[in-house]
Structures are given as structure tokens and as C-alpha cells.
Amino acid sequence: MTASESFINEPMKAADIPTATHLTFDRLDERHTRVLLTEWLIVWLIPTVAWTVLYGFGAIKSSLLSGFWPHLLPLALLVPILVLAPLYARHCGFAVRDHDIHYKNGILWRKQVALPFNRIQHVETEQNPFERLHGLATLKFFTAGGGSADMKIPALATHQANDLKALVLEKAGEAADERA
Amino acid sequence: MNAPEVKPADGLQKLVGNEWHRLAPAAIVHFMVKFVLGVAKNGIQNVAYLGGIAVFTGDNRWWILGLIASGALITLIVSGVLAYLSFKFRMEGQSFLIKRGVLNKKRLTLSFDRIQNVAIKEPIYFRPFGLVALGLESAGSSDEEISLAGIPRTLAEQIRTTVLQKPAAPAKAKAATKEAVTESQPSQENEELLLAQPISELVRYGLSNNNIWVIAGLATGAFFQQAEAWEGAVEDFVRSTVIPVVGDSPVILGSLLGGVVLFIVLFLMTLSVLGAIIIYYNFRLTFADGRYHRTKGLFERQETSVPESKIQSLQINQPWPALLLKRWHITIKQVGFGKTEHQPGSQRPSFIIPSVTPEFFRPFTERLLGPIDWGTQLSRVSKRYVWTSFLYWFLPPMVIAALIIGYFTGTKGFIFPFVFSLVILPTLILRHRRFGYWTNGKTALVRSGLIGNQTSAFAFRKVQTVILKQSPSQRRRDLATLTIQLAGQTLTIPFMPLEDAAYWRDQILYEAETSKLAWM
Incomplete structure (x- = not known):
């Protein structure tokens, strides 16, 4: 077999293939920042309380630490939390096309997942306590590819999550019908 | 144990009905063997109790051990008989129904379209009775797997044909079942033989698969971890037995040590070769009715069938020992086989075609996936x-x-x-060299490896998800890492030019979304 025989490259069709490079992504719900802040602050709070108590009772001693100012040390970590949460939320987004759904996240390390509707096995809606507090939900999409969810879209308003789920399932159903 | 009670000729029709059926009584042996193997696999530590009894009970230890042994034997026979009595099966429309379990009664319904794999095994203890064990594996969890151990071979073959046949329409379920029986006969005749492996190739497989070196590595590691335990004993042995005979010249002692190491390596290689011959004896790969059939095994003949459409990708492996022998080993990846790697216990045997050359695997891959340009160099990833x-x-x-x-x-x-860094850098450089990718827009090859290499061949239309990742430095240089999830495995191409990565993603989505063919 020669190279020219096996090389199939239909230029007309290839040019028609839509690219997912310049998609316009929908932002997640604006309450996403608040959920992130709540979650991250709780993670921050646990060692902070431990630090304050231990230092307050004199359990932590070092020649570098003296007086009241070490109590303020955990506050330094608050700055990146307060800056990063809104920034991270701004970098998350999803896009729905006719035949697939895309999700992107990451401030520096950016990730973009693409999932064709006709590969979706099932969809799950999930609400952790913080999301429930803010009336948000996470949509999880499963394919036959991995063990855990292949795509997770967090921080969707509950009604938006339900609408999107219905839309995706409808599209997935259409895709299945087409094939059959 | 007498002949099977279900007559082979009208076997299948008999199954389709409201009556429950039993396995042949020889199945008792099978349940006992399974029970013993289960205990051996999961409860090796129990042997320690026996050891404890042997050490601490004094004069009447043999009596106690004998009592335990006969108690165990009786339990084994009784549980075998009970398992046999409680195992019942029948077919209804397009599904298989099973009742099993002595204390925990279980009922299981497995519909034909969920069946992924059908395996026929012929353990040595079934051979005199002409019986086989039929395994029906589903794409789902291992709980859903059915093993009919102890049915006549003809019945097993009929069930296989019926189960793997795509029903024309659900309404015609019963008709389809009956047709299948009559159709199964001619199909045997136009069976196409793709590969038959002589012993010489199995020897090559035994020498060149990686398993033996992995085990040797682990054993060496374990050995040195326990160094304190055996160091003294070895030293004493060498001092008291070896040195008086050969003298204490470092040259002689050194070459003796080398000899011992060589002997161990040769011993492991012999084991591996014997293992390969036992497992893959008389390996035959055939194709009939849209399915690939594989038969293999010396003591236990195994027949496995995979429908062509359920194959997700092919992995063409060349571990480093195989480089020397110029052989490749093919693994056929199916749904769910990828994720079992991380869940020990639910591991299923993979579909391996051992020891082949490009003369076999190139046309075989093209037969499954369409034309591939083997001549061109694969594209390299960025330095x-x-x-x-x-x-x-x-x-x-x-x-x-x-x-x-x-x-x-x-x-x-x-x-x-x-x-x-002297060690790490060459490793990374070697890995970088092995990475390679190629596509014609429909079919793709992705290669990776360190010294040996594995090339995965797959059709874009079977991909499940595509993930494109970029780190800050990759963004500056227009590079990206592409992760492709297939139903059988996950492939990653790191540091490919962004242009290629985006083309692959778009083309994969296009193929997956426009293909009218079933992906599984």
C-alpha cells in the first residue's frame, strides 16, 4: 500500500468541520464565587483555629515567634483565597452545541473537556450543602470511558441545571434514535 | 457422576420456557474447585492458623489436623452439592435468568444485548463428560457475570450463537432464538482462520512478555527489603559449605554469584515459557459471523468470542524483550477493560494475541479500522x-x-x-522519543513507551471524551496535552502542537457525532 492510497483527506469536508477552538462559553452562576469562598474558607478555618488555640496556649514555641503578631499569620492566606475565588469562577464556563457539550476551567492550567451527546450514558445532579445553601447544583455526565464522572459542571442555578439536564438527555436520546 | 441430563440436540428449545434447569451433576466438582481456589486466593493467611496448631498442640497435633482436614472436606462436599442444587437457569425471550446461592439467594437477569463476551472453558475435570463452562460477561459490574459450569458443549455453542446474535427486532425475540439454532451450523463452515500459533511462537511469547521481569523485579525488591533476615544465614552457608570446597578467591566467588543469578533468570524464563505454552497452547484466532473467536489452553481449553463492533481499540505492544525477538503482542481492548486496572478483584482476562509480526498485525488492524499508512513516521511531540x-x-x-x-x-x-538527574533525564528523553501520533482523520495511532513501546490503534468514531489541557508554558509555545478517553482505555499525547491537538479534537467530535455505526 502506498502513502497516497491510504491517505484520506477530503479538503471540502475537512474545511467544513466545525472547530471548538473559538467557542463562546457561558459563565456559571455568579453565586459560584460565594460557594467557592465558603468552601475554601472552611478549609482555611480548620488549621487557623488549631493554630490560634495551640499558639494561644503556648503549645507552639519558636525563637521566631513571639508576642501577638503570630496570631495574624493565617490572615496572610486569606489574601490569595479572596483573590483566587472570583478569578477561578470567572475562568469556568460551559458551551452547548448541537451535538456536544464543552466545559472549561483553570486559571493558569487550563482544561477543556468535550463530550459528544451520543456518548452520554447517564447524567446526575448533585448538591453539596454549600451549593444547597446558595440554590446551586452540579451536573455530572458519565460516559463509558472512565469510572468517575467524565464531565462535571458545578454552580448551576437549580432550574438551569434541570433545564440543561433535560436538554442534554433529549439530545442524547435524539442521537440514539438517529443511530438506530 | 453420570451423563448430562439435558440432551444436547433439543437443548436450546428446552431452555426457552418456564421451567428451571440444572447443571450436570459434574458441576459439583466445579463448585468444589472454585471454593478451594477462592480460599487459596483470599485466605492464604488462614494457613498460618494451621501452622500455629501444628506447632503448639503437641503430641495430638496430627489428630487435630486430621479432624480439621476431614471437617473441611465434608464442608467442601456439602457446599458443593448445595451450590449445585441451588443453581438453576433458564432463558426467557432475550434474557438469561439465573437463580443461585445457598444462604443468600440471588436472582439475576441478564439481557442478551448487555452481554459483551462469551467464553467457553473446558476444564480438565469436565472433559470425560463432554461438558464445558460457559461464561457470559456483561459490560457492567462483575456481579452481573454468569458462569454456567457443567453444560454440554453443543448447548454452550448454541447459547453462544443465540446470545451474540443481534436480534432483528425485539418483538421477534422468540423467532430469533429459534433461527439461531439452525443458523449456527453453517457458520462453522465459513469460519475464517486468521492465526494459529505454533509452540515456537508461544515460546517467544513466554520469553518476551514483560510479566516475568515485573515479577523478578518485585521479588528482588522484596528480597532486599528482608536483607537482614537472610544475610546471616547466607553468609554462614557460604562460609561453612561453599568456601571449603571452592576456596575464597573473589574471582571464583564472584563468578559463582553470577552463575546463581543467571540460573535464577533462566529458571524464571523457563517458568514463563511453560506458562505461555500452558495458557496459549494451540492458539487459534478465527472470524465468523462478525465475531472473533479465540481458542487456547492446554489443560483448560478456553474459547472466547468478541463481536467485531464491540472492539474499542487495539494495543500493539512491544515490550523490550520482544524487541530482540522482533515480535509484537496485541491486546484487544473492549468496553470496561480499562477501568478494571484500578480495581483489583474485578479484573477480567484481557484478549491477547501473542507473538505476531507486522505481517499479521498490519492487515489485522486495517481489517478492523480501515487503511493505515504504516510507512510514514509518526509525528513527534515537542522537546x-x-x-x-x-x-x-x-x-x-x-x-x-x-x-x-x-x-x-x-x-x-x-x-x-x-x-x-543523570537517571531522570535519559528516562524522559527515551519517553519523549517513544511518543508518536498519526491520523488520517478517521483512524489514529498513538505510541508511547520507554524502551519497548505500545501503539494504540483506534477509530475516532469510538472516542468517548476529549480533553485538551494547557499549562502556562504550553500556552506560550502553542502546545497542548490531549487526553482521549475510549471505552477501553485512556490515551494521553503530551506536548503536541496546539494546531494538531485542536484538529484531533475537532475531528474526533465530528467523527463521533456523525457516525451512524454503533460504537458498542
Whole structure:
């Protein structure tokens, strides 16, 4: 077999293939920042309380630490939390096309997942306590590819999550019908 | 144990009905063997109790051990008989119904379209009775797997044909079942033989598959971890037995040690070759009715069938020992086989075609996936792979290690990272060289490896998800890491030009979304 025989490259069709490079992504719900802040602050709070108590009772001693100012040390970590949460939320987004759904996240390390509707096995809606507090939900999409969810879209308003789920399932159903 | 009660000729029709059926009584042996194997696999530590009894009970230990042994034997026979009595099966429309379990009664319904694999095994203890064990594996969890151990071979073959046949329409379920029986006969005749492996190839497989070296490596590791335990004994042995005979010349002792190591390696290789012959004896790969059939095995003949459409990808492996022998080993990846790697216990045997040459695997891959240009060089990934991996993942821990070691041992500790990078860098360079990718827009090849290599061949239309990732440095240089999830495995191409990565993603989505063919 020669190279020219096996090389199939239909230029007309290839040019028609839509690219997912310049998609316009929908932002997640604006309450996403608040959920992130709540979650991250709780993670921050646990060692902070431990630090304050231990230092307050004199359990932590070092020649570098003296007086009241070490109590303020955990506050330094608050700055990146307060800056990063809104920034991270701004970098998350999803896009729905006719035949697939895309999700992107990451401030520096950016990730973009693409999932064709006709590969979706099932969809799950999930609400952790913080999301429930803010009336948000996470949509999880499963394919036959991995063990855990292949795509997770967090921080969707509950009604938006339900609408999107219905839309995706409808599209997935259409895709299945087409094939059959 | 007498002949099977279900007559082979009208076997299948009999199954389709409201009556429950039993396996042949020889199945009792099978349940007993399974029970013993289960205990052996999961409860090796129980043997320690027996050892404890043997050591601590004094004079009447043999009596106690004998009592335990006969108790165990009786339990074994009784549980075998009970398992046999409680195992019942029948077919209804397009599904298989099973009742099993002595204490925990279980009912299981497995519909034909969920069945992924049908395996026929012929254990040595079934051979005199002409019986086989039929395994029906589903794409789902291992709980859903059915093993009919102890049915006549003809019945097993009929069930296989019926189960794997795509029903024309659900309404015609019963008709389809009956047709299948009559159709199964001619199909045997136009069976196409694709590959038959002589012993010589199996020997090559035994020598060149990686397993033996992995085991040898683990054994060496375990050996040295316990060094304190055996060091003294070995030293005593060498002093008292070896040195008086051969003298204490370092040359002789050194070559003796080399001889021992060589002997161990040769011994392991012999084991591996014997294992390969036992498992793959008389390996035959055939194709009929849209399915690939594989038969193999010396003591236990195994027949496995995979429908062509359920194959997700082919992995063409060449581990380093196989480089020397110029052979490749093919693994056929199916739904769910990828994720079992992370869940020990639910592992299923993979579909391996051992020891083949490009003359076999090239046409075979093209037969499954369409034309592939084997002549062109695969595209390489960016050299940044080496540097970024080194700078991001290896340098920071090395610097920290150097600082800590240096703090305690002085300047000597700082040499450590340089020595370490001498090992890491060539490894990364080798890995970089092995990465390669090719596509014609429909079919793709992705290669990776260290010394040996594995090439995955798959159709874009079978892909499940595509993930494109970019680190800050990759963004500056227009590079991306592409992760492709298939139903059988996950492939990653690091540091490919962004243009290629985007083309692959778009083309994969296009193929997956426009293909009218079933992906599984």
C-alpha cells in the first residue's frame, strides 16, 4: 500500500468541520464565587483555629515567634483565597452545541473537556450543602470511558441545571434514535 | 457422576420456557474447585492458623489436623452439592435468568444485548463428560457475570450463537432464538482462520512478555527489603559449605554469584515459557459471523468470542524483550477493560494475541479500522516535554531533597540531585522519543513507551471524551496535552502542537457525532 492510497483527506469536508477552538462559553452562576469562598474558607478555618488555640496556649514555641503578631499569620492566606475565588469562577464556563457539550476551567492550567451527546450514558445532579445553601447544583455526565464522572459542571442555578439536564438527555436520546 | 441430563440436540428449545434447569451433576466438582481456589486466593493467611496448631498442640497435633482436614472436606462436599442444587437457569425471550446461592439467594437477569463476551472453558475435570463452562460477561459490574459450569458443549455453542446474535427486532425475540439454532451450523463452515500459533511462537511469547521481569523485579525488591533476615544465614552457608570446597578467591566467588543469578533468570524464563505454552497452547484466532473467536489452553481449553463492533481499540505492544525477538503482542481492548486496572478483584482476562509480526498485525488492524499508512513516521511531540517535566516535576523535589540532605551531611548532599538527574533525564528523553501520533482523520495511532513501546490503534468514531489541557508554558509555545478517553482505555499525547491537538479534537467530535455505526 502506498502513502497516497491510504491517505484520506477530503479538503471540502475537512474545511467544513466545525472547530471548538473559538467557542463562546457561558459563565456559571455568579453565586459560584460565594460557594467557592465558603468552601475554601472552611478549609482555611480548620488549621487557623488549631493554630490560634495551640499558639494561644503556648503549645507552639519558636525563637521566631513571639508576642501577638503570630496570631495574624493565617490572615496572610486569606489574601490569595479572596483573590483566587472570583478569578477561578470567572475562568469556568460551559458551551452547548448541537451535538456536544464543552466545559472549561483553570486559571493558569487550563482544561477543556468535550463530550459528544451520543456518548452520554447517564447524567446526575448533585448538591453539596454549600451549593444547597446558595440554590446551586452540579451536573455530572458519565460516559463509558472512565469510572468517575467524565464531565462535571458545578454552580448551576437549580432550574438551569434541570433545564440543561433535560436538554442534554433529549439530545442524547435524539442521537440514539438517529443511530438506530 | 453420570451423563448430562439435558440432551444436547433439543437443548436450546428446552431452555426457552418456564421451567428451571440444572447443571450436570459434574458441576459439583466445579463448585468444589472454585471454593478451594477462592480460599487459596483470599485466605492464604488462614494457613498460618494451621501452622500455629501444628506447632503448639503437641503430641495430638496430627489428630487435630486430621479432624480439621476431614471437617473441611465434608464442608467442601456439602457446599458443593448445595451450590449445585441451588443453581438453576433458564432463558426467557432475550434474557438469561439465573437463580443461585445457598444462604443468600440471588436472582439475576441478564439481557442478551448487555452481554459483551462469551467464553467457553473446558476444564480438565469436565472433559470425560463432554461438558464445558460457559461464561457470559456483561459490560457492567462483575456481579452481573454468569458462569454456567457443567453444560454440554453443543448447548454452550448454541447459547453462544443465540446470545451474540443481534436480534432483528425485539418483538421477534422468540423467532430469533429459534433461527439461531439452525443458523449456527453453517457458520462453522465459513469460519475464517486468521492465526494459529505454533509452540515456537508461544515460546517467544513466554520469553518476551514483560510479566516475568515485573515479577523478578518485585521479588528482588522484596528480597532486599528482608536483607537482614537472610544475610546471616547466607553468609554462614557460604562460609561453612561453599568456601571449603571452592576456596575464597573473589574471582571464583564472584563468578559463582553470577552463575546463581543467571540460573535464577533462566529458571524464571523457563517458568514463563511453560506458562505461555500452558495458557496459549494451540492458539487459534478465527472470524465468523462478525465475531472473533479465540481458542487456547492446554489443560483448560478456553474459547472466547468478541463481536467485531464491540472492539474499542487495539494495543500493539512491544515490550523490550520482544524487541530482540522482533515480535509484537496485541491486546484487544473492549468496553470496561480499562477501568478494571484500578480495581483489583474485578479484573477480567484481557484478549491477547501473542507473538505476531507486522505481517499479521498490519492487515489485522486495517481489517478492523480501515487503511493505515504504516510507512510514514509518526509525528513527534515537542522537546519541551523533556524540559518541562524535568523542571516542574523533578527539579523542585530534588532541590528540596538536596537541601535537607545537605543540611545534615554537609556539601556532599548537594551532589545527590545531580546524580539523580543523570537517571531522570535519559528516562524522559527515551519517553519523549517513544511518543508518536498519526491520523488520517478517521483512524489514529498513538505510541508511547520507554524502551519497548505500545501503539494504540483506534477509530475516532469510538472516542468517548476529549480533553485538551494547557499549562502556562504550553500556552506560550502553542502546545497542548490531549487526553482521549475510549471505552477501553485512556490515551494521553503530551506536548503536541496546539494546531494538531485542536484538529484531533475537532475531528474526533465530528467523527463521533456523525457516525451512524454503533460504537458498542
